[in-house]
Amino acid sequence: MNIKRISFLILFLLIAFLSSCNKENSSNSNRVIIGISSDIESTNPLFAFTPNEGNISELLYLSLVQFDWDKQKGELIPKPMLAKDWYWNADSSSITLDLRNDVYWSDGVQFTANDVVYSFDVYSDPVVQSSLYGTFKNFYTDTSLHIDINKTFTVESPFKIKINFKKGSIPNFVDIGLPLIPEHVFKNVDRKNLITTEKDMKPVTDGPFYLSNWEKNQAIILKANKKSFLHKSSGLSELIFKVVPDYSSRIMQLKRDEIDLTEDSEAGDVAQLKNISSLIISPIDGRDYDYAAWNNIDPDAYKRNKIIPNKIFGDEKVREAFTYAINRQEIVHDFLNDLGQVASGPVSPIFKNALDTLLKPLPYDPDEAKRILAADGWKDVNQDGVLEKGNQKLSFTFYIPSGNPRRKYAATIIKNDLRKIGVDIKIESLEPQVFFQRMFAHELNAWMAGWSVPIPLDLKSPWYSDLKNTPLNVYGYQSKAADALLNLIGHEKSSQQRDQLYKKFQELIYKDNPVTFLYWVDNIVAYNRRIKNISITPLGAVEHCWNWSITK
Amino acid sequence: MTSKLKIWHLIIAICIALLLLNYGLVIKTYSLIIIYLQIIPENYPRAISQIGFSLIDSCASAILVVIIPIFVYLLRKRVKIFYVSLNFTSAAIIILISFFIFAPFAASSNPNFQQNISETKLLPPFSSVEVIHLKRNEKPEQNLIGKFFNLKKEVVKNTFDESIIFADSIVITKVATIYQKGNQVILPKDTILFSYGKPVITKKLFLFGTDEFGRDIYSRLVYGARISLFVGLGSVTISLLLGLSLGFLAGYPGGFVDTIISRVTDMFLSFPAIFLVILILALFGNSLFTVIIVLGFSGWMSLFKIVRSEVVSLKQKDFFISAKMSGLSGYRLLTKEVLPLILAPVVVNLVFQYGSVILAEAALSFLGLGTGSSYPSWGAMIEAGQNYLTEAWWMIVPPGLCLFVTLYAANNLGKEINLIFNPRLKG
């Protein structure tokens, strides 16, 4: 027995083995591979909590309407999908929809109006805990926010349905644009257990793609549903969502053509990605912003159900000074590589008509910040480098959620910038679960978080003063004037009038600086040139991917 | 294997080098101390309120950097350890310890110093940028306190400095145009500091390059040594106390107590410690002290086993029984009879334990569960560097090397101590 010889043989075999598998068919003709950061937990739209889950479930399950994005106006345009046609009644309190009669679920059962009724019923049922539970505000609901089926839906024929909205509400196509699920599959399942039993059921779908294989933590493989009315012969035959948790490996695989598309690339990588001829980099104005929050109300008093101004940040002068002192341009330039813009208020630049372009973000001016603070009575009496006003020191802990490189970067810059004007600021990063819990409890004094502005624009939830019913107003912004404006917006039917009110609201926020708006982050979509007919909109890159085709 | 260089040579060389490189700073620090001593009788509460960690740090380093070499030189004959020959291990340990003590002098700037990020970020090792000095609008202060503040500003390194600008170059016409990586900044001429009709420009060298905030990696390494040593020493102490007391508690009376404590130890041993550590840190938040305590609590088991078995075997020995008969209390028994005997295995175990604690701290920082203090730790530096893997290898390699050298030195030290205590192992 010659150990040496055997081990050499093994080594040789191993090497031969390894080299044999060096990339062969790297690009299967009609397939697109999308890199995503984490595995989904469900393909069912009922439980689509994350954006990826939303994207995938929307490809499997169709909605009544689909949306396009109007770039000029910054608005949604509804387009037919399961509903061929629709008409509103005179006062827009109900809509009648003509449904397609050529849509079949993957088990052969035809799609009908009953599926519509059933879907709304299940989505709004509190025992189901669906991802959209609680969002049906324009419908007739009972106290548990469950939609009143009888009052809301009138099934006129299997392919014609009328939806009646709540009196006085301003219904929107978004209200009915949710992916519908098959009644005949789920009706025998106990709704309480739907969330768990759904896992073991083979999905019955009606979308342009069907689920072919789902390898946990590796890939979700969709194949074209040739029977779908959305299917095109030139379209994709296969769409794969590949799970690549590590960001830098995702980029690496993109460069090597191992994946074809990925969203949310970091700005720092754009330069090197642009050098790669096979890739197209398409940054679009984002609707995500980060903000440095200064709790407007006092956390201790809030615990005792009292709302009084915060000891430091209740003063709008302090907040204004901080906004002057933070070099937001530097963050945009050095971390986002200018793929983003300094924010002036809560309305994203994608909403062209609603955005008040006259309001320019305050410039970086530490001297002005110092002047404002001095005029407001903040002085460094004992010369320890930290300002005081009476007994109150300008000293606080600034919390950030851990695991977000951009916020960590921004926080480091904020810390240094605020120290320059005599603020004693300490950064503490909290594990996201703990962070958000404390943030929603109004326990933190100062922190950084982000907000993704929904489409259509909704300013009431994050800015209305009533903290009990608008928990998203985490910074406790209190303003009677703003409340009045938000109420007006909620009842305004004309979109032009609404845009004017939005602008007024932005002026108010601009003056009050309830938080320091930092920057809007571009969504950087990088994809392979092979993909044609792709349109990148604020709705996301994967939207309408049944229209994509591949050049060979 | 005896080299002519001894440990005391290196210690003195380091101190002298630090003194020569930072003579200006050292002198300023001493005058700061003198002024401060004058202030104390004059304005006591004011003086007390000025004491901060970084001030004490700077002053202590300034004093030690002079005192230590003198002491080492005087005592070199009497203290045997100074005469140990210099090898890789001892050199690494001494350099590490001097980083720990003299961090304010050894580092060239505050580890968190950042300025003109677009100019300085991600510079490769050995690059340098021009430093343009601006005019300061401070008047020379006459009274002591004023002088004290001015000096303090120069001695205690801050994370920002408003009197300088980093740039590629500067062109002076009617205005001063400053070029920074494609950016141009135009400043009025009178803001720039001139000397003999020329703008004052110095150079700043980044020995190991800079990170994504333009912070000096070398300075961060120096301060990172502090975190590593501090965490290591702290948790090893905790492990030592726990292991000793529990071991004695279990081994001395024996019986029921012994069984319980031994079972619990086995339980802890059977569970991968890293999970416990991560669990506790995730649940209760991570700060420097929780990290130290948790790591300390996760490492006492091997010490416990050593102590317990020694105590159990000691109990049978005659001298121990006689000592017990003579009425020594449990505590005195522990310190007088047990400790000297188990010193050797315990010290060796501690040194190895120290290495694994440093490694654990770095791994935790790497996973994002580190000390969370404002000072950098080596593990956290590597973690940060991962995002810039393809652009800036120098963000990973230096801290990785430091970590490696420290672990290597700790392992070697453990071995050498083992050899000293058990010469027969030499074979």
Place this chain on the structure above:
Amino acid sequence: MFLLISFLFFLLRISPGDPSLKFISPDLSPKLAAKIRDSFNLNSSLVDQYKAFLINLVRGNFGISYTYRMPVLSVIKDYLPFTLIFSSISFLIQIIAGFFLALFSVKKINGAFDKTISKLSLIAYAIPSFVLGVSLILVFSSALNLFPSSGLSSFDFSSFSFFQRLSDYAFHLVLPLITLSLSGVAVYYKYLRENLEDVYNKTFVLNLRAHGFTEKEITRKHVIPNAINPLISVAGVELGILFGGALVTEVIFGLPGMGRLTVNAILSRDYPLVIGCTFISGVLVILSNLAADLIKVRVDKRLLKSTLN
């Protein structure tokens, strides 16, 4: 074991952090949020929660994972096989490589091979696995583009034949295996080298030599079993720890193993999953220790026999 689990349960409950947050869209009013929280059984008293928890444990039911919304065991089922295979391979590599290296270097103590390997093993032992992993990616993946930097299989995996699949796995696991195994190789090498050297110097070896046994026979039949024996219990403990998941390696290379599962569960406050994971790794630790003990007895018997002969 039981103690450990109870300890964990209380540790989890007294810590801050609210798991219900993940299931409630922020638009919800606080009253309804409380209702959902109720359905997760988080509002009942601690004692009741603990009782329910223990009953489930006896039945082998760890509850339903909050994040995956699946029974905990079926979540673990997806991750465990990988960890078992991955750590077993790494374990074999460590033992085999350590063993042969030690054998070769003992053949000529203080020879060139022995000296270099001894030095290298010291270095390998001192390199932290994450430094090694990141450096390997830097060199082999970024710079040389030789090996994939993460994941377990290629995207067109499903179209592969069996051998292609196997080689694809192997290809993806080269760097992770090196990262995970290197320090272990060094440990076993060190132990074995010392033990082998010790045994070679024992008098009975000299006796055997005097009796005219060939060097090969002596090594195979007498020295190796003697040298390996003390190592077995060490190996048992090591294997148990490996089964717990090669945390750092899994994170660096994005591998679907128990280590990452556990850490993610901890970070998202998925109580049932955390307890399930720790329970499973605890069981594995105990099993591998047991296995080590059994093997030890066997080796001992053989020793017994060989001396009788």
